[in-house]
Amino acid sequence: MGSIWELDFYSRPILDENQKKVWEVLVCETPLDTRTNVDSLFRYAKYCPSTQVNSAWLRTALQEAIDKKGEAPIRIRFFRRQMNNMITKACQDIGVPAQPSRRTLVLNQWLQQRMEEVYPQEEGYQAGANPSVRLEAPLAQRLPDALEGQQLGFVTLQASEFTDMSEWEISFGEGFPLELVNISPQTPIPGVLIFSPRALPLAAWMSGLDLAWLKFDSNRQGGRLLLETGATESWILANIKNPQMLTQAQDFEQAKQKANGVHFIGVQYNPQAESFAGFWLLCEINLT
Numbered sequence: 278m279g280s281i282w283e284l285d286f287y288s289r290p291i292l293d294e295n296q297k298k299v300w301e302v303l304v305c306e307t308p309l310d311t312r313t314n315v316d317s318l319f320r321y322a323k324y325c326p327s328t329q330v331n332s333a334w335l336r337t338a339l340q341e342a343i344d345k346k347g348e349a350p351i352r353i354r355f356f357r358r359q360m361n362n363m364i365t366k367a368c369q370d371i372g373v374p375a376q377p378s379r380r381t382l383v384l385n386q387w388l389q390q391r392m393e394e395v396y397p398q399e400e401g402y403q404a405g406a407n408p409s410v411r412l413e414a415p416l417a418q419r420l421p422d423a424l425e426g427q428q429l430g431f432v433t434l435q436a437s438e439f440t441d442m443s444e445w446e447i448s449f450g451e452g453f454p455l456e457l458v459n460i461s462p463q464t465p466i467p468g469v470l471i472f473s474p475r476a477l478p479l480a481a482w483m484s485g486l487d488l489a490w491l492k493f494d495s496n497r498q499g500g501r502l503l504l505e506t507g508a509t510e511s512w513i514l515a516n517i518k519n520p521q522m523l524t525q526a527q528d529f530e531q532a533k534q535k536a537n538g539v540h541f542i543g544v545q546y547n548p549q550a551e552s553f554a555g556f557w558l559l560c561e562i563n564l565t
Contacts, residue, residue: 279351280319281307282342283384284375286335286360288327290392292401297327299401302335303391304342305383307354311442311452311558318383319346322391335367343371354378354487356385356564358508377508379489382457385562417494417503417511421482428472429502429515430548431525433532434541437462439558446552448477449484449544453558458537467532468541469502469514472548480544480555486510490561491542493530499523504542538562 283305288298306319321342325334343349352374355364361377368375396402442452469491473479486506491514494501499518503511517526533540537560544555 279348280346281309282319282350282353283307283378283381284339284353284355284364285357285381285384285388286325286355286364287357289324290396290403290405291399292403293326294401295327299399300325300327300330302338303384303387304339304353305387306350307380307383308453308457309451311439311454313454315383315454315456320387321345330363332363332366332370335363336370339367339371339373349373352376354381354384356381356508361508376487378487379505379508379562379564380451380487381564382453382560382562385564386457417501417513419513427474428548430470430472431522431529432468432470433465434468435462436460436464436466436536436539439466442556442558445556447556448552448554449480450553450556451488451558453560455539458539458560460537460539464536464539465532466536466539466541467529468543469529470543470545470548471514472545474546476544476546476550476554480553483542483544483555483557486512488542488557488559490538490559491533491540492561493517493526495523495527500526502526533561 286302287300289301291299293299301322301324304321308315308318323338350373353368354376356379358377365375436455439452439455471479489505492503492505494503500523501516502514504514505511517523539560541556541558543553545553
């Protein structure tokens with residue numbers, strides 16, 4: 278399996294000699310395993326003059342990144358929806374699929390670090406609000422009937438238990454090294470397990486959505502467990518009205534916040550299964 282990249286191409290809080298915003302492309306490799314060496318992940322950064330912001334410049338920059346890496350990724354994730362057309366065109370021109378995604382943990386952290394440590398040192402830096410991608414909450418969709426899980430349960434694992442996740446029997450899934458999120462090995466990581474006789478088709482369908490994170494959304498009737506995917510998609514995993522399940526869902530959300538947003542979702546045929554049709558380590562992040 279080849280690598281997956283994360284991409285951002287947008288203006289930065291820096292003005293050039295003509296008082297125009299300087300743009301920048303950031304490219305970094307997605308860690309796909311809990312044992313990935315974070316320091317070994319590929320990164321590429323290049324400033325772009327405001328007069329050259331187009332898909333042709335971006336295509337050239339991406340080709341430079343590929344040449345530097347020595348191989349092209351199998352796909353490129355990007356979270357900034359307003360850049361969809363330009364990014365998609367540039368990626369098409371180099372023959373790599375572009376994928377709208379909020380699963381961009383490394384990129385988000387790198388961008389935050391540059392906002393705090395790199396851009397303020399540049400000539401023409403202008404302090405102020407960062408460019409935002411805050412979007413209205415998407416309308417949550419129902420899961421296709423044939424893919425709805427038959428049973429759902431809230432569970433907890435210690436962070437240390439994910440060290441050997443690469444050795445688990447998982448048909449579809451993805452992880453990341455927990456050192457990225459600065460939590461101790463003893464931190465409780467909350468999760469959700471879905472049990473279904475159609476576990477494998479359900480996991481395969483979820484794999485194609487590019488999972489971002491889970492969140493519990495409370496309302497007057499009780500609450501909903503939502504699965505956020507892609508750049509803007511939201512799916513209703515469960516409507517929760519049972520008081521005991523509501524308490525568990527609220528505990529899940531609180532534990533997720535204490536774990537710096539880290540949580541997981543797994544898909545199995547039944548509670549006795551030792552393998553997973555699907556398992557994803559997730560992290561809710563604030564996109565910059």
